[in-house]
Amino acid sequence: MIEAYLAGLQLSDVPELDAAMHYALAGGKRIRARLCMAAARAGGADPQLALPAAGAIELVQAFSLVHDDLPALDDDSIRRGRPTSHVAYGEAVAILSGDGLLNAAFRLVAGCDLPAPTRLAVVGELSDGIAGMIDGQYLDVAAAAPGDMAGLRDLHRLKTGALISASVACGLHVAGLTGEALAPYRAFAAELGLLFQIVDDLLDEGDDGAASYVSAVGAERARALAGESRTRALELLAAAPGDTVELAGLTELIAGRSG
């Protein structure tokens, strides 16, 4: 459902740039979109209503990957099994594609059919999440984060957790939840972001020397931390109201993913 929705989006009036943006958008596992739609269900809404918000989150995720992969940042040449955007299209187009994807996320939400207060809440939630994500990427790049566990947790709360948390919150906004009603889900989402990053680090074992749980505490301890994080996330989710079966399933998927 989300794939068809994303494929159908017009991202630029210039066909060549639109193609480059869709290239960057293709091929993800859409975990954030699925979290958003599952959160909408947990909040009591039809998950399909969350499609624009879920789509926007995938646009943001694609933006962050395109820019993080650039030579000046992580300098990655393969992403999602294909050449990264700057390898396929050149650096200039990759920079502009990323900018365009970030902007398209806000444009999509601002122009969708959701009630005005919901659209505004989603724009606010997204922009908060993106700010955290960029802060985290800055700390990673500038190597300003301390290498100890507290520092890693801060860094990853920002870099990965911010958008994971925003994915869940946006789905709940679509269901009309605001303020304190979001609190138990936010606690769950923060833990889920941590879990996601520890598993990521385990999958990337042997990768370059970026700050990671594996390089900080070793693979065995990192696996134990992931198990504890999974348990805490499921406990926090159990304390939240609503139909959280899908969110629990996605938590297990994240804990058990192998690539």
Add this chain to the structure above:
Amino acid sequence: MIEAYLAGLQLSDVPELDAAMHYALAGGKRIRARLCMAAARAGGADPQLALPAAGAIELVQAFSLVHDDLPALDDDSIRRGRPTSHVAYGEAVAILSGDGLLNAAFRLVAGCDLPAPTRLAVVGELSDGIAGMIDGQYLDVAAAAPGDMAGLRDLHRLKTGALISASVACGLHVAGLTGEALAPYRAFAAELGLLFQIVDDLLDEGDDGAASYVSAVGAERARALAGESRTRALELLAAAPGDTVELAGLTELIAGRSG
């Protein structure tokens, strides 16, 4: 007023990134912010109400300059009389600063005190303008735009005109104008964007071989085109209702600027 407002914005929770973003934001002539506030006055509002929208437009303008100046794009080393962001902070931080400035624009508007429909209209208007700006920059970089006058007009309508037009429209949104009431001002703003770009090209004479009015038709003819464009812009403005004295003054400022 706008300078104090911009200087007071917290743009990132990470002080070093906040400083890099403020570095990129400093030193502009704030023509877009002044257009936004003058348009709010023309629409009958207190111009101070337009400060968040005007500030957001300057954040967008700073984002676009930081990314356009990058080595992969225009590769400029001096901007507003100082080293460009990537020279001062390195490419990685410049890319992240630009991303952060773009996001901060939406975050500022989403979180400000304006009525919800106004905030949403400004977010939509900004994202439309930014999409046009990025399309134009893509055409410029990809050299996909034809070098004739019609092609140049298309390119500049996108690259410069889109944000100039959005500046005016955002001010009118702040004043509560919507739909057809915006039309005469949109016609004026489109012409103003064209005027701005022709004058820019005349000031950049002798610059590298990017598509420009001067390289296409020569300096003398470009000066004549600027004069015609100024006249048309003032005529279009005279046909719009409201107190347009400040907008007329800014039009003269743009037509006559020398740097």
